[in-house]
């Protein structure tokens with residue numbers, strides 16, 4: 001399986017989950033701005049929308065969307081309990097967290113703040129949205145070690161990958177001590193440290 005990645009992006013999420021799962025995979029780097037695949041080729045031939053992550057299966061199937069990719073990986077190794085079994089209410093709750101992180105926090109929060117075409121005033125609107133959502137996360141994590149309770153799941157890796165962006169968009173996490181503690185806890189995991197090291201330095205903004 002090939003995982004298409006770019007440093008500092010959501011591709012950190014499936015990268016972490018692959019390492020947690022202990023499955024064989026190859027990282028294929030792409031330039032987030034030019035869409036060039038390292039070693040040659042245009043990433044839009046893999047994902048026409050040009051964003052990462054994408055997973056290329058050995059049979060040629062392409063799976064996009066971080067939330068779908070990590071559930072697919074988790075389901076290959078059920079004993080690792082990276083996601084509750086399909087069809088259970090616990091799995092639905094995991095999907096609720098993944099959707100919350102993707103829509104409310106990533107696309108509805110961090111994404112627009114990264115956009116160079118958005119005014120500082122508008123960015124503050126999205127920072128406000130993030131504040132409300134981080135407050136919700138913080139309340140939840142006050143009495144849960146992990147998003148799903150007592151066990152690490154792919155949702156924790158998702159929260160980690162997204163929260164990593166806070167310093168890059170001047171988003172202050174200090175009012176959310178439980179989020180910070182969770183972030184530190186997840187960041188200590190060997191798979192997370194290995195994925196971060198492999199990700200390497202984050203390139204500068206699009207010229």
Ligand SMILES: N[C@@H](CCC(=O)N[C@@H](CS)C(=O)NCC(=O)O)C(=O)O
Nearest residue numbers: 009010050051052053065066067102
């Ligand atoms: N809906 C996608 C969004 C992925 C996404 O926004 N990726 C960003 C990096 S974090 C990207 O590649 N942006 C470049 C672009 O949209 O051209 C998912 O959840 O996987």
